[in-house]
Amino acid sequence: MAYVVAVVGATGAVGNEMLRVLESRDFPVGDIRPLASARSAGREVHFHGRTVPVRELRADSFQGVDLALFSAGAERSRNFAPEAVRAGALVVDNSSAFRMQPDVPLVVPEVNPEAANAHRGLIANPNCSTIQMVVALRPVREAFGLRRIVVATYQSVSGTGAGAMRELERGTRAHLDGTTETPEVYPHPIAFNCLPHIDVFDAEGNTREEIKMRDETRKIFGDPAIAVVATCVRVPVFRAHSEAVVAETDRPVDLSALRQALERAPGVVLVDAPGRYPLAREAAGRDEVFVGRLRLQSDDPRTLAMWVVADNLRKGAATNAVQIAELVYGIAPRREEVRV
Amino acid sequence: MAYVVAVVGATGAVGNEMLRVLESRDFPVGDIRPLASARSAGREVHFHGRTVPVRELRADSFQGVDLALFSAGAERSRNFAPEAVRAGALVVDNSSAFRMQPDVPLVVPEVNPEAANAHRGLIANPNCSTIQMVVALRPVREAFGLRRIVVATYQSVSGTGAGAMRELERGTRAHLDGTTETPEVYPHPIAFNCLPHIDVFDAEGNTREEIKMRDETRKIFGDPAIAVVATCVRVPVFRAHSEAVVAETDRPVDLSALRQALERAPGVVLVDAPGRYPLAREAAGRDEVFVGRLRLQSDDPRTLAMWVVADNLRKGAATNAVQIAELVYGIAPRREEVRV
Numbered sequence: 001m002a003y004v005v006a007v008v009g010a011t012g013a014v015g016n017e018m019l020r021v022l023e024s025r026d027f028p029v030g031d032i033r034p035l036a037s038a039r040s041a042g043r044e045v046h047f048h049g050r051t052v053p054v055r056e057l058r059a060d061s062f063q064g065v066d067l068a069l070f071s072a073g074a075e076r077s078r079n080f081a082p083e084a085v086r087a088g089a090l091v092v093d094n095s096s097a098f099r100m101q102p103d104v105p106l107v108v109p110e111v112n113p114e115a116a117n118a119h120r121g122l123i124a125n126p127n128c129s130t131i132q133m134v135v136a137l138r139p140v141r142e143a144f145g146l147r148r149i150v151v152a153t154y155q156s157v158s159g160t161g162a163g164a165m166r167e168l169e170r171g172t173r174a175h176l177d178g179t180t181e182t183p184e185v186y187p188h189p190i191a192f193n194c195l196p197h198i199d200v201f202d203a204e205g206n207t208r209e210e211i212k213m214r215d216e217t218r219k220i221f222g223d224p225a226i227a228v229v230a231t232c233v234r235v236p237v238f239r240a241h242s243e244a245v246v247a248e249t250d251r252p253v254d255l256s257a258l259r260q261a262l263e264r265a266p267g268v269v270l271v272d273a274p275g276r277y278p279l280a281r282e283a284a285g286r287d288e289v290f291v292g293r294l295r296l297q298s299d300d301p302r303t304l305a306m307w308v309v310a311d312n313l314r315k316g317a318a319t320n321a322v323q324i325a326e327l328v329y330g331i332a333p334r335r336e337e338v339r340v
Numbered sequence: 341m342a343y344v345v346a347v348v349g350a351t352g353a354v355g356n357e358m359l360r361v362l363e364s365r366d367f368p369v370g371d372i373r374p375l376a377s378a379r380s381a382g383r384e385v386h387f388h389g390r391t392v393p394v395r396e397l398r399a400d401s402f403q404g405v406d407l408a409l410f411s412a413g414a415e416r417s418r419n420f421a422p423e424a425v426r427a428g429a430l431v432v433d434n435s436s437a438f439r440m441q442p443d444v445p446l447v448v449p450e451v452n453p454e455a456a457n458a459h460r461g462l463i464a465n466p467n468c469s470t471i472q473m474v475v476a477l478r479p480v481r482e483a484f485g486l487r488r489i490v491v492a493t494y495q496s497v498s499g500t501g502a503g504a505m506r507e508l509e510r511g512t513r514a515h516l517d518g519t520t521e522t523p524e525v526y527p528h529p530i531a532f533n534c535l536p537h538i539d540v541f542d543a544e545g546n547t548r549e550e551i552k553m554r555d556e557t558r559k560i561f562g563d564p565a566i567a568v569v570a571t572c573v574r575v576p577v578f579r580a581h582s583e584a585v586v587a588e589t590d591r592p593v594d595l596s597a598l599r600q601a602l603e604r605a606p607g608v609v610l611v612d613a614p615g616r617y618p619l620a621r622e623a624a625g626r627d628e629v630f631v632g633r634l635r636l637q638s639d640d641p642r643t644l645a646m647w648v649v650a651d652n653l654r655k656g657a658a659t660n661a662v663q664i665a666e667l668v669y670g671i672a673p674r675r676e677e678v679r680v
Contacts, residue, residue, distance in 0.1 A: 150490040150586050152492030152571070152584035154494070154534045154573065154575065169516060172512060172516065173516065176509060176512065176513065187615060188619055188621075189621060192576060192577050192578050192620075192621065193577060193619055193620050193621045194494045194575060194577060194582045194619070194620055195619070196582070196584070196617050196632075196633050196647045197615070197617060201614045201615065204635060204636070204638060205612075205614075205633065205634060205635040206635055227637065227639070227640060227643075229586050229637055229643055229645055231492070231584035231586075231633070231645055231647065233494065233582075233584065235494065235534060235575055235576075236532060236575075236576050236577070237532050237533060237534060237576070238532050242534045242536070242573075244492035244536070244571035244573065244584075246490050246569050246571075272545075274541045274545075275527060275537070275541065277536050277537065279528055279533055279534070279535070280532075280533050280534055281528075281529060281532065281533045292536075293536050293545065293571070294545060295544060295545040295546055296544070297567065297569055298544060299567070300567060303567075303569055305569055305571055307536045307571065
């Protein structure tokens with residue numbers, strides 16, 4: 001069995017990563033169809049050593065497509081994902097367009113694989129910041145319950161896209177050279193700075209990224225009572241998001257039992273020894289979620305601190321999307337060796 | 341009245357800033373005595389347009405000194421601060437050497453000025469990360485009580501010193517040029533990375549910086565019951581620390597009353613409007629603590645989120661130290677205009 005796979009937004013940062021993940025996991029691709037807006041159509045992408053032309057995304061692009069991986073923004077997902085479903089494709093959508101619709105599963109395969117069963121042709125891929133956090137927290141929740149999460153993020157610019165990566169490089173060089181940069185992608189300079197502003201603000205002063213972390217976490221865990229207080233911050237890092245996560249549990253945490261659970265947990269790599277902890281630059285290009293800095297306050301065994309790092313383009317987007325397809329199709333992926 | 345002022349560690353990043361703060365606040369300096377280790381003795385510093393030679397720090401350096409500002413590391417403070425006190429000087433010590441001694445006041449003038457009264461010749465300056473947090477939280481605590489703080493920091497490399505600033509610049513250029521850097525100051529590359537490791541680790545997996553934030557906050561507020569869960573992270577920023585602070589209060593927070601209190605609060609600048617928030621690069625070189633991103637979760641009026649930014653070399657170190665001296669001597673500083 002091999003699948004006809006469309007990648008919508010194939011020329012973007014996540015779309016490119018989807019092609020790389022399909023390759024590295026040996027996903028059984030019979031035919032690949034890179035799609036993009038008219039502006040990018042005619043460009044070429046590489047797949048398993050071949051050069052493949054990018055076609056224009058249109059309503060009739062999905063005839064004969066088995067799997068459509070969307071990562072071209074919420075508006076294009078709203079316009080074209082229903083067409084793909086109508087044409088019979090399984091859609092895995094990386095945008096925020098459908099995530100909170102009650103009839104659309106929001107799936108992280110290591111956390112709530114059973115939710116995928118209810119799909120009606122479309123499954124939503126969660127936000128990058130949410131994915132890595134829930135992968136790390138699932139073993140915590142299973143063993144000790146989960147009441148509240150306070151999280152501060154250190155998010156890389158690749159989450160914004162390739163233009164933001166160029167802006168970080170340009171702004172960094174300008175600052176080091178003592179010249180002035182004019183930011184275009186971000187509202188303020190990102191070089192040597194921290195911007196507590198990801199996505200738009202709501203009336204209560206939260207950003208939409210912060211609200212996504214709350215609402216998506218509740219939906220994935222199937223528990224609307226979990227409190228999530230998030231502060232989402234863009235930092236001058238090219239790739240991989242870091243998160244300072246503080247979890248309040250129902251029951252006292254046994255740290256050594258938790259360490260064992262995290263070592264067994266799918267998709268998790270525990271990096272937790274004195275002086276050893278996960279780092280963005282080491283997680284870049286990797287598919288796993290790296291967890292470390294596990295700590296309890298001596299007077300409070302129900303408050304667990306941890307440091308969670310993952311590549312936002314891989315596990316935070318492309319890898320999770322391909323894993324969802326593997327889950328639905330019952331494909332056992334070729335797992336790469338864990339190299340830690 | 342003019343004071344003979346010794347600056348111990350005058351050639352370091354904080355020592356230099358102490359000279360700048362004494363100048364900018366028009367502190368009544370009769371004579372300035374820059375002191376440093378034998379290695380740096382003979383160098384020169386600038387003060388009010390004059391060039392002043394740096395002398396070697398010795399036990400007999402403090403004859404005739406009224407005020408000794410120490411910022412040369414804990415060991416030098418332990419060795420020489422008692423000599424300065426014996427010689428009759430008021431010592432304001434920026435190191436961690438004496439902060440937690442019960443008979444040494446730990447003072448942030450906007451927060452606990454009364455604590456300075458009990459000094460026996462020596463007053464400790466708190467850790468940079470602690471100072472900006474307690475300045476921002478004092479109005480919260482006064483109005484609504486303070487039960488617990490969960491804080492994640494985004495700390496600039498200038499807190500480590502001038503060598504770390506050079507390492508960030510060197511590592512950044514190397515990474516952009518595609519070459520390899522070998523870090524010397526930090527255990528891992530700081531360029532385009534986030535290191536959850538500031539100061540040394542204890543047996544429970546906390547760093548000493550995280551413990552300082554807990555213990556110093558309790559001492560400054562005079563409340564050992566306040567819980568503080570800190571994650572301290574070094575980020576690729578040259579100057580000014582940012583902090584994602586989540587405060588749990590005793591009573592429900594009235595956000596508009598809190599905004600008014602913060603606008604009146606000494607040393608605080610409120611920067612809190614949609615799309616307007618404090619930024620490290622804008623706080624650099626400033627003496628105030630910048631507060632924004634004030635938010636409550638709609639279902640929890642006792643959990644307040646805020647974003648707190650200050651220059652770690654100024655308010656986090658030099659400015660606070662000079663303010664302590666002004667407080668003890670009853671000097672009203674010349675305040676610079678607030679430019680926001």
